[in-house]
Amino acid sequence: MRPIPPAWRIRLAALAAGLAAGLAHPPFGILPGLLGYALLLRLLETEGPRPLRSAFFRAWLAGAGYFAVGVWWITEPFLVDAREQGWMAPFALLLMGGGLALFWGLAGLIQRAFAPRGWRRALVFAGALTFTEYLRGHILTGFPWNLPGETWAAGSAPSQAAALVGAYGLTWITVALAGGAALLFDPVSRRARIITGGVLAGGLVLLYGGGAWRLAHALPVSPTAPLVRLVQADIDQKEKWKPENLDLVFTTYMQLTTQPGPARPDIVVWPEGALPAVIDDLLSPGSPYLWRLTAGLQTGQTLMMGANRVDFGPAGETRYYNSLVALRRSPQGLKPTAIYDKYRLVPFGEFMPLGQLAAKVGFRSLVHMPDDFTPGPKPRPLRVEGLPAVQPLICYEALFPHFAADAAARAGFRPAWILNVSNDAWFGGGSGPWQHLNIAGYRAIEEGLPIARATPTGVTAMIDAYGRHQPGHTLGLGRIGVVDARLPPGLAPTPYSRLGEIIPAIMLLFSAAMASIRRHRQP
Template identity: 65%
Template sequence: MGLLDAVGERPLRSAFLRGWLAGVGYFGVGCWWIVEPFFVDAKNQAWMAPIALPLMAGGLALFWGAAGLAYRLAARNNTARVLVFAGCFALLEWLRGHVLTGFPWDLPGEAWRAGSAPSQAASLVGAYGLSWLTLALGAAPALLLDRTSRAEKAITAAVIAGFVGLLYAYGAIRISQAPTPAPGAPLIRVVQADIDQKDKWKPENLASIFETYVSLSRKAGPAHPDIVVWPEGALPAVIDELVSPGSPYGPRLRDALDPGQTLLMGANRAEARPGETDYLYFNSLIAFRREAEGLRVTAIYDKYRLVPFGEYMPLGKLATKVGFRSLVHMPDDFTAGPEPKPVTPWGVPAVQPLICYEALFPGFTRAAAVRSGLRPAWILNVSNDAWFGRTSGPLQHLNMASYRAIEEGLPIVRATPTGVSAVIDAFGRTQSGARLGLGELGVIDARLPPALRPTLYARFGDTGFALMLVLSALVIVANRFQRPMVD
């Protein structure tokens, strides 16, 4: 905020540029992992890596440039400009999460470690509302640079400390009321096979990859798992082909489970186009239940929010003509599934699947529950973070996904092929001993943590955030009657 307050000549142009440059730095550091997927098939796609990061960072930074410009137009030289700053940047962050399908990666409110005391405010106002609070608190120390008396500076510092203290106090009280896990909760086994993305799609590796998942699923443990979870796109094949009559993999998949067990498996599936000879491809979660006569599919969820450029190409035919194509290892781009709803596989508590970056979107689970009239008992996030190698990307993704637990008051089970897999309680905290880091092979066996009563955010969504924006707008209206910062 101080940099925007201090612009000299041509203040509006300078405000946009400073906001944009700050955004380039923020998103350049936060999204540098985007280059990694292009080296999975380096021969054909590495040439796009030097283009991807500047385009992404520069494009996302346009939102910050616009926020800086809006702030300079609306703010006045008074203490309340902190709320104008928070409103302008939080609103543009909300737009970043919605425009052109949205990409709410690393929202300012998610800079707090998920599960910490300050992060619990997301249960009230969601990640966007917490972003408003975080931006206001982050900008407030700039007020101490104003030409005010020592007494006024002391009051300002005390107010800032008071609000930070309230944030920590609320979170600490909320966490202290955590319920005791129910002893009869389902035992879930999360399988992490540590298959590098560069090796996964080599045809000769299918058998060994399959056997790795099967052996880990059947690994002896202290108790018998009720549910086994494999990550997004676990096997390098279309699931329809693997379980088709005559395929040797169908019986082996059946034998990976004991009678009564359910496998929740991230899989690519194909569906014939009506009246056509080609297929639609879906990134799916499929529930297989082992019964006496064999495997039975008890639920299917098709990914609704697809990754632009990763799972489909915007302006697909035009992009293909100039040499661009999506990164999926499919004959064609993925097709988006229907509007999401919780699924209820036989013998499994109602669950809301979030495939890969669907876990970035605040309100996704709430909207699905409202749409269906069914609140899930838990959230399952299957993701293929192997695309991002051993970078900060998987760790960031884990933190952001954990915020969906805080917002909804629901536990999350997270499964990835190379890390980070975890079982997370309804406060966004990874359970003790229930985490597999980057590059680890193994399983997590953990009881499903209990769900909480619906949070304020689960009941009212972004209403709290909207009220914060209204407060910022009221300050802007009041500022019309004061001398502007720039004449």
């Protein structure tokens, strides 16, 4: 067998570095994989022809490995109708993973062009990757899935730093510590190596110790808090969208809604797009589903239902919305008390950036509606009759740091909790739903607010303001049932919810300052 040429060994090592960093994320949780950042840093420093181009390509390969682990679930929506769309699945993964990896390639280019020698380069590396990950979360519609700072399991001690610096700030910390391990292999004195190891160890102690202290002072759940029932019907995506199954789907949700529990729920939650129909038809006068809903709910109960709804524009055009509708049962009957229309829509899932072209190649059917969804107005918390104020996050919206805080600032008041309804059936039965759960947990930590999370097939959970979901209040993949949980208390506004990206911006400026020292000293 011929030996692998050195250039290919470097490329394979770069790919392995990204794979290792991706596997450090939940649900795999192989935290030694964080050393993939240290390996990548070393590879970016390897000499050779065309150093900038090589650095870009090596970082791109690492990103390709990272996102291959993180977004392989993108193939699942195409397998719902595998006969018609299955051929698109591998192309979707290649385009998604390879496209997102371009941001890592840019980080490698920045690192190679501006990083100094010595210990400062680890801080520049942290800044370069955090900066490009911030771009990934904002360019076009943004897609901040599995940020490096979200490697730590939400609710763990290290994850609590997100209350101070958010997911982007924690990305900087994570990459600085993990990438800094590369400094231990520098040809320096033993004393310098001991100092480097001590600094890295001290950073980990602060990360774990500070988080442990915060969790040790966690507020308990009040026994008089509102009781929330989260419904998970576990209906396969392929079966749900068959028109003849509407009655079966509805009946399943109603049986779970009305099943006996320890106490009467104050709030019942159905997930995103629970029923394969627009809610306007379900609630129209004379609809059999209207009276069945009314009969199934008790007076004073509120149903928070993820639903598709239809409206008409000023020119009479039909507009479709992915919505959350609050329905309250009163002695007089069932009445809508609030509606939230999803603001951030999923490209190629809820709207087609290349609408006519997408329709020609068959993408349109992924939406399961006659036309694209329309984005709702800029988000604000909802004041729902009889309930604490709530900020809805529909599926994709849970990816975005500071989304709820921006909505609260827009409205002038802060919600008491966050409600995340999501159709994670699109992610299949692998790691995607668990990753989404972990990401949602970071929004709880950042805002200091509990999150009630309902999905049709898993993972459904009640998450406290520290990002923790308790085993007894979680329904995993492929399970049918309900989660009955008291709403955990909210905390005072966290530093991150008040300051936003100011602290991460300071971190980036610090990294830039470390890079500028090298340039300033050059003759």
